[in-house]
Amino acid sequence: MRSEGGLDGRVALVTGGARGIGAAVVAAFVADGAKVVVADVLDPEGKQLAHDLGSAASYVHLDVSDPEQWRTAMDEAERTFGPVTVLVNNAGIVEFASIEASTDDSFRRVLDIDLVGAFYGMRAVLPAMRGAGGGVVVNVSSTAGLTGYAGIAGYVAAKWGLRGLTKAAALEFAVDGIRVCSVHPGPIRTPMTEGMGEESVAGQPIERFGEPEEVASMVLFIAADATFSTGTEFVVDGGATAGVATVL
Numbered sequence: 007m008r009s010e011g012g013l014d015g016r017v018a019l020v021t022g023g024a025r026g027i028g029a030a031v032v033a034a035f036v037a038d039g040a041k042v043v044v045a046d047v048l049d050p051e052g053k054q055l056a057h058d059l060g061s062a063a064s065y066v067h068l069d070v071s072d073p074e075q076w077r078t079a080m081d082e083a084e085r086t087f088g089p090v091t092v093l094v095n096n097a098g099i100v101e102f103a104s105i106e107a108s109t110d111d112s113f114r115r116v117l118d119i120d121l122v123g124a125f126y127g128m129r130a131v132l133p134a135m136r137g138a139g140g141g142v143v144v145n146v147s148s149t150a151g152l153t154g155y156a157g158i159a160g161y162v163a164a165k166w167g168l169r170g171l172t173k174a175a176a177l178e179f180a181v182d183g184i185r186v187c188s189v190h191p192g193p194i195r196t197p198m199t200e201g202m203g204e205e206s207v208a209g210q211p212i213e214r215f216g217e218p219e220e221v222a223s224m225v226l227f228i229a230a231d232a233t234f235s236t237g238t239e240f241v242v243d244g245g246a247t248a249g250v251a252t253v254l
């Protein structure tokens with residue numbers, strides 16, 4: 007079910023919006039009538055996307071791991087379109103290394119971007135949403151926030167943390183009319199997974215990579231239509247976490 011203009015006139019900010027899942031969310035939101043701020047560290051790609059989408063989109067440079075840049079980005083979003091009432095914390099990185107081989111810096115960097123960045127975002131957007139009488143936050147976690155994966159421990163820790171942070175925020179923000187939900191994609195075809203082959207999805211009930219648009223339609227549904235859901239997990243994984251398929 008697609009929303010019919012449920013975001014009409016709303017102002018959204020999408021982190022990591024320049025490419026991959028974030029860019030698909032930006033396009034889906036604009037098509038639904040929202041004004042969208044694309045926030046990323048990839049300036050040329052982000053500016054190009056905003057330009058291609060016309061007057062309903064703009065670009066702001068935002069490293070989500072820097073709280074000062076969050077303040078600047080919120081100010082700029084408000085100056086451009088008005089108060090942000092939809093925030094999608096989508097920016098993320100993954101580091102492939104065993105726990106033994108992980109460096110202090112690389113482990114912390116994943117947490118800083120994938121988890122702490124979303125915390126900064128929710129804290130920064132709260133005054134605007136409260137002032138506007140409500141809002142929605144969608145945190146893009148992962149199936150790595152539902153189960154473990156070897157070789158990406160920092161990512162798993164960050165994505166489980168983001169799932170927990172979502173629930174804590176949902177409880178705190180409800181009084182202000184703000185819903186907070188998490189999305190848990192499985193393997194999706196984006197630059198993040200470009201090194202992964204088809205063997206990664208072998209045995210999955212829907213045996214293929216998902217497309218960014220398939221995650222974007224879930225994010226749009228949460229933002230526009232899921233008006234009785236908060237603190238909730240929405241899984242978009244081709245059945246990857248449904249269980250173990252044993253031959254009887």
Ligand code: NAD
Binds near residue numbers: 022071
């Ligand atoms: P991607 O690498 O294509 O896009 C990630 C975006 O985040 C990029 O535009 C990047 O520039 C941006 N980004 C990185 N660090 C940033 C920072 N410090 N500040 C602001 N922006 C930053 O990857 P994607 O697959 O589109 O991933 C989007 C989100 O979905 C991530 O949170 C990722 O963990 C999650 N996810 C992806 C998959 C998958 O299979 N692709 C699966 C589950 C979850």
